[in-house]
Amino acid sequence: MTRRQTARQLRVPLTVRAVHAGAALLAAGALAHVLWSGLHERGVALAFGALVLVGELARRSDATRGDDRGGAVREREPAPLGAAGALAYALLGENAGHATHHGVLQVVAVAAAAFLAGAVPHLARGRAPTLDHMARRVLTIAFAAVLFQPLYNSGKSAELIGHGPYYALWLVVIVALTGLCDAVLAAALVRARTRWPFGPLLRDELRAKRGIGSAVGASGAVMALAVAVAGLWALPLFCLPLLLTQLSFSRYAAVRTTYRQTITSLARATEIAGYTPQGHARRVAALSRAVGHDLGLSGADLVVLEYAALMHDIGQLSLVDPVRHGATADLPAVEQRRIALLGGAVVRQTGVPADVAVVVERQADPYRDQPLTARIVRAANAYDEMARGEGPGGPLAALERLRLATGRDYQPEVVESLARVLSRGGLAPAGG
Incomplete structure (x- = not known):
């Protein structure tokens, strides 16, 4: 910091x-x-x-x-x-x-x-x-x-x-x-x-x-x-x-506190197994919740958003070989959707509300077909993956890549909201 x-x-x-x-x-x-x-x-x-x-x-x-x-x-x-x-x-x-x-x-x-x-x-x-x-x-x-x-x-x-x-x-x-x-x-x-x-x-x-x-x-x-x-x-x-x-x-x-701790522990399974970097789920959840607040979400929508962001990578546990650095944003669209659907199926077995599973399942869909919560998780996840390991210029470079992909992969309003959230706290390197 x-x-x-x-x-x-x-x-x-x-x-x-x-x-x-x-x-x-x-x-x-x-x-x-x-x-x-x-x-x-x-x-x-x-x-x-x-x-x-x-x-x-x-x-x-x-x-x-x-x-x-x-x-x-x-x-x-x-x-x-x-x-x-x-x-x-x-x-x-x-x-x-x-x-x-x-x-x-x-x-x-x-x-x-x-x-x-x-x-x-x-x-x-x-x-x-x-x-x-x-x-x-x-x-x-x-x-x-x-x-x-x-x-x-x-x-x-x-x-x-x-x-x-x-x-x-x-x-x-x-x-x-x-x-x-x-x-x-x-x-x-x-x-x-x-x-x-x-x-x-x-x-x-x-x-x-x-x-x-x-x-x-x-x-x-x-x-x-x-x-x-x-x-x-x-x-x-x-x-x-x-x-x-x-x-x-x-x-x-x-x-409620125990319930959230259980979800957080479950979300860390991908980190413990070596599929995703340490702290990735927590960072994506914090960014997603902040963007949700910035865009005016409240109440139950924010809870669903946070839980889905914590568990968004759980589908990677089905992979035989881990994705390099857990960066699913760089995978082909078909593979991203397969992992997302598998993750949603796992979430449905945990007793978490069905709305959370829907967000996890649809995070890799074309953004125009996604609910707003899934669009937020997708953008926050991509930012954390892109900014990781790029040094001091990583956050700015990641935002620039997201902006270039708006209209195709990411909703422009979500990306601009993410930029506002990051600017308020400084553009810290992901994982920093």
Whole structure:
């Protein structure tokens, strides 16, 4: 890796720095305000702070370590109990029928203090939450508190909304807007780091909100309403469903992670047998996923693309004599298709979704007959094969060869997307 590439990776985009700085200043200002003026309704603040702290301590410590750029399975909300507790405190107006007056800054201070305290054990194990996740959490809780606390404490909400069904509807609207705020922040941070299109990233985040995000939002609103009527004794009652949900999601994420590791291990069979160079499948998968993001693919399509890219060479195990350097792009078209069909047949026997097998089977077809995912895998594979072993000029030479073959072997839009992806990270030699 060159010094230029290292510097580019270490450089934090301005948008990311702005979000981190904004969250840090807000949290520091809120904590300073509370230290100066003291806690209002100390018992309520400590109860909600303890709830958030327990949620943070119970978080999946590896859930935020996945990287969208690398394609790892990533749990969107690793600490649902902590998130719901902080949201409930932001939406709290009464405690057992008595009005509360804690305000926006105290909400931020209590939540931030609990987040930081809960991160300490994970930090000691080297698995602390990412700064992006922490900044988003502080800013979204502040957003919810700003929408609720000033109106409630000033009495405007009672005049305009009252305390009946419209009050509950108001909380639902605030929860929905808070979820939208969090999705926009998450997409903006990934966009700043990767330069992938904002629209598909936002769509991915909003789709994720339909699962655990909806449970967190609904639980936060219900906890706030329950404490308003029954007092703080309602908190333990509503913690149990979220703890069970967190356990279920943890098990699901573990299964998904194991599933991906199995596919990765299977994909390495060609490398272990000497049919393909070390790291080839992993590089093609990383390039394919980045190109897929750049072209606007999202959700299930990206998963299919990554799995197919990892297993695209598995058909070579049927060959008696390995192809030199595993470079199937240089073989006759008939031989490429035979290997691809054999690979697809192997994939179908592994229990991987049929869509993955289709991509593997069709990667050697004329590109106009291929689905977009197969076009991406074909171009990424050809680039890695062409650039390998060509020295410093290999990446540029490989791109030039791909461009010359567009319209015949490769889709022009895919090749240009590949060029954009490579330019963002520097044109590193394949395998470097």
